[in-house]
Amino acid sequence: MEGFIAIGLLLLLMITGVPVAWSFAGVLAYLVYIFDVNLNTLMLQGYRSVDSVILIALPLFVLTGYLMQSGGIARRLVDFIEVMIGKRRGGMGASMIMASGIFGAIAGTATAAVASIGTIMIEPLEKRGYPRSYSAALLGISSLLGILIPPSITMILFAVVTRQSVAACFAASIGPAILLILGLIAANRFGVGRFFNELSSAAGDGLEPLPGKGRATIKAFPALSLPIIILGGIYGGVFTPTEAAAVAAFSAMLIGFFIYRDLNFRSFARSVVAAAETTGTVILILLFSFMIGRILASERIPQDLTMLVSTLIENPLLILIAVNMFLIIAGMIMDDVSVTVVVAPLFLPLMVDTGIHPVHFASIVACSVVIGANSPPVAPILYMACRIGKVSIHKTVKPALALMAFVALPVMIITTFVPELSLFLPRLLGFV
Amino acid sequence: MIGRLFYALDRRIGWLLEAAAFMSSMLVVGLMLFLVLARYVFGWSVVGLLELIMLFGMWLYMLGALIASRRNEHLVVDFVELQISDHRLKLMHKALVSLITFVICLFFVVLAYRMLAWGLRRPQSTPGMDIPLWLPQASIMLAAIGCSCYSLRDLFCSVTGILHLGSDVRLQKKEEY
Numbered sequence: 065m066e067g068f069i070a071i072g073l074l075l076l077l078m079i080t081g082v083p084v085a086w087s088f089a090g091v092l093a094y095l096v097y098i099f100d101v102n103l104n105t106l107m108l109q110g111y112r113s114v115d116s117v118i119l120i121a122l123p124l125f126v127l128t129g130y131l132m133q134s135g136g137i138a139r140r141l142v143d144f145i146e147v148m149i150g151k152r153r154g155g156m157g158a159s160m161i162m163a164s165g166i167f168g169a170i171a172g173t174a175t176a177a178v179a180s181i182g183t184i185m186i187e188p189l190e191k192r193g194y195p196r197s198y199s200a201a202l203l204g205i206s207s208l209l210g211i212l213i214p215p216s217i218t219m220i221l222f223a224v225v226t227r228q229s230v231a232a233c234f235a236a237s238i239g240p241a242i243l244l245i246l247g248l249i250a251a252n253r254f255g256v257g258r259f260f261n262e263l264s265s266a267a268g269d270g271l272e273p274l275p276g277k278g279r280a281t282i283k284a285f286p287a288l289s290l291p292i293i294i295l296g297g298i299y300g301g302v303f304t305p306t307e308a309a310a311v312a313a314f315s316a317m318l319i320g321f322f323i324y325r326d327l328n329f330r331s332f333a334r335s336v337v338a339a340a341e342t343t344g345t346v347i348l349i350l351l352f353s354f355m356i357g358r359i360l361a362s363e364r365i366p367q368d369l370t371m372l373v374s375t376l377i378e379n380p381l382l383i384l385i386a387v388n389m390f391l392i393i394a395g396m397i398m399d400d401v402s403v404t405v406v407v408a409p410l411f412l413p414l415m416v417d418t419g420i421h422p423v424h425f426a427s428i429v430a431c432s433v434v435i436g437a438n439s440p441p442v443a444p445i446l447y448m449a450c451r452i453g454k455v456s457i458h459k460t461v462k463p464a465l466a467l468m469a470f471v472a473l474p475v476m477i478i479t480t481f482v483p484e485l486s487l488f489l490p491r492l493l494g495f496v
Numbered sequence: 497m498i499g500r501l502f503y504a505l506d507r508r509i510g511w512l513l514e515a516a517a518f519m520s521s522m523l524v525v526g527l528m529l530f531l532v533l534a535r536y537v538f539g540w541s542v543v544g545l546l547e548l549i550m551l552f553g554m555w556l557y558m559l560g561a562l563i564a565s566r567r568n569e570h571l572v573v574d575f576v577e578l579q580i581s582d583h584r585l586k587l588m589h590k591a592l593v594s595l596i597t598f599v600i601c602l603f604f605v606v607l608a609y610r611m612l613a614w615g616l617r618r619p620q621s622t623p624g625m626d627i628p629l630w631l632p633q634a635s636i637m638l639a640a641i642g643c644s645c646y647s648l649r650d651l652f653c654s655v656t657g658i659l660h661l662g663s664d665v666r667l668q669k670k671e672e673y
Contacts, residue, residue, distance in 0.1 A: 081577050081593045083570035085561070086600045086647075093603045107611035111554075111633060117546055120524060120553045123560070127521065303532060310528035317525075333518055337563065340517040344560020345571050348639075399571055441575045 066098055067365040067410070070356070074406070075397055084399055085345060088352035088406075095359045106355055113354035114347060117306055118224055123343040124309030125215055128316045129176030130335035130342075132167065135320020135327040137287040138180035141166050144284030146188075147277050154262065156192045157252035160185050160199070161206040165245055168210030169291035170312060172217045174400075174437065174445050175342070177207035182452035193263040198255070200453035201438075201464035204446040205472060206248055208434040211400065212241035215294060215305060215312075218433055221350065221404045222426045225357065226412050230305045231298055232495035233426040239485040240427050240475055244434070247471035286319045299493060346401055353405040360410070370414040380418045384480055387411055391429065392476075395436015399444055403433055420483070423496055427486040431476035438464050438472070506566070513563050520556035524549055544624025554632035558639035565646040587657045594651035601644035608633075608640040 070091050077087035096103065132138050145166070146159045160181060167177045182203045189199040211218045214234030223230040256262045275283065294312050297303040303311060320327030360366060377383050394407045408429050415425045437445040440457070446464055450457050479485055490496040527549045534540040564570045580586045612633055620629045 077596070078573045079576060080596070081572060081574060081589065082596050082600070083572050085570055086597045089600045089604055090596070093600065103607060103610045104614040105611075107607040107636070108614065110607075111611065111636060114557065115550055115554060115632065117550065120528070120549060123521065123553070123556055124525065124528070127525070302536075307528060307532045310525050311532065313525050314529055333514075336518050336521045337514045340521055340556055340560035341563045341567070341569055342560070344557055344562065344639075345564045345569065347557040348561045349571070351636075397573075399573065401571070442573050444571075 066095070066363070067360060067369065070095060070360075071406075074402075078398065078402075083345075084402060085348035085352065088349055088356065088402075092352050092356050092359075095356060099359055099363060101359055106358070109358050110351050110355040113224075113358075114351050116224060117304075118220065118230055119347075119350075121215070121220055121230075121306040121309040122217055122346065123339060124306070124313045125172045125217055125220075126176070126342050127336060127339035128309070128312045129167075129171030129173045129180075130339045131313065131316035131320055131327070131332070132171055132287075133176060133180040134331040134335045135316060136324040137170075137290070137316060137319055138163075138167060139184055139326075140280075140284045140287045140324065142181060142184045143275060144280045144288070147275065147280040151264075154249070154253035154256040156185075156189050156194060156262065157199075157202055157256070158249045160189065160202055161209070161245060161248045161252065164203075164206040165209045165213055165241070166288070166291065168207075168213040168216070168241075170287075170294065170316075172210055172213075172215040172220075173342075174207045174210045175448060177210045178203060178445060178448045178452060181207065182449060186453045191263070193261050195260055195463075196453050196455040197459035198260065198463045200449040200455050200460045201446070201467055202248070202252065203453065204438050204443075204449035204460075204464060205434065205467050207449070208437055208445060209241055209244060211433055211437075212237040212244060212427075212430050214238065214298070215309065216430065217346075218400060218404050218430055219426060220305070221346075221401065222408055222429060224350075225353070225405050225409050226422055226426075228422050228426065229495050231493070232423045232490045234298070234305070235489040235493055235495060236423045236427040236486040237430045238489055240431055240479045243478060243485070244471065244475045247475055248467070251467060251471050286323050290315055290319075349401050350405055353402075356406070357409055366410050366413045369410060370417050373414055374417065381481075383414065383418050384420070387415065388428065388432065388476065388480055391432035392435050392439070395432050396439040397442055398436070399442065400433040400437050403436060404429060421487060421496065423490050424483045424486045428476070428480050431472070431479045435468055435472050435476060438468055510563075510566055513559055513566065517556060517559040517563060520552045520559060523552040524556055527552070544622065544627075547622040547625050547627055551627055551632045555635045558635035561639050562642040562646075565643040568650065584658065584661055587654050587661065591651060591654035591658065594647055594654055598644060598647040598651055601640065601647050605637075605640040605644055608637040612637050 073094055074087055074091045077090050078084060142163045145162045149155045150159045163181050164177050167181060186199050190196055210216065216234065216237060219233040219237060220230055223233045290312060293315060294308045297308045297311060298305055373383060377386060391407060394403050412422060412425060416422060437443065440461060446460060447457060450460050487496055527545060531542065531545050534542050577589060580589055612630060615630050615633055621627055
């Protein structure tokens with residue numbers, strides 16, 4: 065009962081407009097009062113949980129994302145992909161999807177991808193006949209590939225709060241990510257010509273001419289080498305994910321300063337401070353959620369929840385459907401970090417009891433975050449995409465819901481009911 | 497006069513916070529790179545370097561949280577706020593949110609203080625470099641106090657905003673009369 069009240073209080077505080085981190089602290093205060101917790105050691109436990117080497121990857125990947133944006137790496141990536149596939153049917157939309165995918169393979173955040181790719185691509189997409197509302201919806205959903213494609217910050221958080229291997233969680237979400245990319249490209253291709261017409265690029269459309277294929281490849285080479293360094297380093301056993309994050313941030317710095325020369329000290333300092341700020345907001349949520357998790361675990365609330373659901377629903381398939389629905393609804397009213405750090409550990413015992421591998425559950429949670437982050441009323445990523453696309457949320461909701469219903473939701477269902485999609489790669493790499 | 501003083505103070509503090517966050521960030525990146533280089537290029541095993549990285553990491557986290565509080569950039573579900581169009585109601589909503597945040601921040605201060613006091617009574621340090629644990633923990637205390645101050649600032653600003661709005665309306669009515 066206390067667990068449900070705590071979740072209710074969390075939602076109430078969040079919806080009132082209290083910052084998410086302080087909403088978590090408010091729930092913590094309620095739990096401390098209800099369970100009469102020893103205050104001397106509570107914060108110490110929280111501190112010990114946050115004082116984790118794995119978590120240091122978080123500010124470093126966030127910094128990489130900001131440096132990609134200010135250092136011109138995102139621009140070269142977009143140019144390269146546009147040159148390669150932009151001229152095919154639905155090519156411009158597909159370019160946005162692929163660019164978001166590659167961006168995600170370097171930075172691991174959706175917000176940085178929305179800001180970088182959106183700023184560069186929304187205007188050219190409109191000139192090629194794509195309605196702004198559709199472009200913003202496509203941007204919102206494709207930027208979330210950063211959550212599925214490693215290195216993903218959501219997966220790092222999941223691994224930390226559920227004590228799983230980060231590399232295993234990274235590998236688990238690659239399958240769903242590929243499926244989402246293919247689904248989005250197919251949906252975009254289907255939409256072109258039916259819902260709007262894609263215009264061919266022509267002189268005088270006001271857009272900067274793109275470089276040739278060879279030139280674009282050469283220019284994008286340093287940017288394209290980043291995911292190879294990061295993922296090759298992690299899975300080749302050269303770096304830990306945290307070390308890979310440091311190498312990625314340093315490489316982005318070098319590329320921005322000395323190869324592309326788009327970075328200067330002022331923009332660099334701004335990126336570093338912005339990354340620190342973003343990390344600070346997430347860490348504070350994590351700190352309080354760790355303490356909440358400790359109290360809930362010591363009161364055996366996740367176990368009670370498992371018992372309750374198991375007695376109410378006996379069929380494992382129905383349990384999976386119920387958990388999926390709960391995750392989607394939670395994602396609609398909570399932000400992605402809250403879903404990952406609160407809901408995931410709460411349901412993990414139930415999932416394990418149902419026979420779901422924790423690493424498989426990681427990719428289910430990531431898929432639910434993709435849907436939740438684009439579903440109103442909260443929809444943080446969709447709102448951001450609308451702001452960048454300079455289009456109202458009301459116009460964007462329809463195409464966004466269509467993309468979610470026909471692409472993201474089927475991907476989540478397949479991920480849930482076909483465990484091999486998530487477990488194949490971790491097994492192949494020997495993590496599971 | 498007082499307003500200008502607070503503004504200047506806030507700018508100075510903001511600059512200090514950003515400079516400290518910048519330094520912490522650079523130290524985390526630099527030391528982590530050094531760790532990789534030391535292992536692969538020089539074959540060294542630097543004992544305790546991770547403890548130093550974690551120390552700067554903790555300061556980076558908490559300074560980041562403090563900067564977010566200063567700029568009002570903490571993650572917010574702004575669904576209700578976006579629905580309010582009336583300026584007065586908006587200010588009242590902001591005042592309510594700031595008040596709740598301030599009370600919660602005070603709880604955070606209590607938690608951080610109890611941790612620090614407990615740690616000082618039973619001093620602990622890291623095993624490798626013998627770094628006292630109160631050093632990274634002090635960053636949490638600073639963040640707790642700083643965030644409380646910023647939420648108090650927000651509360652003060654929204655309450656004065658409501659009062660000014662009231663006096664503006666009274667003045668307008670008086671002029672019309």
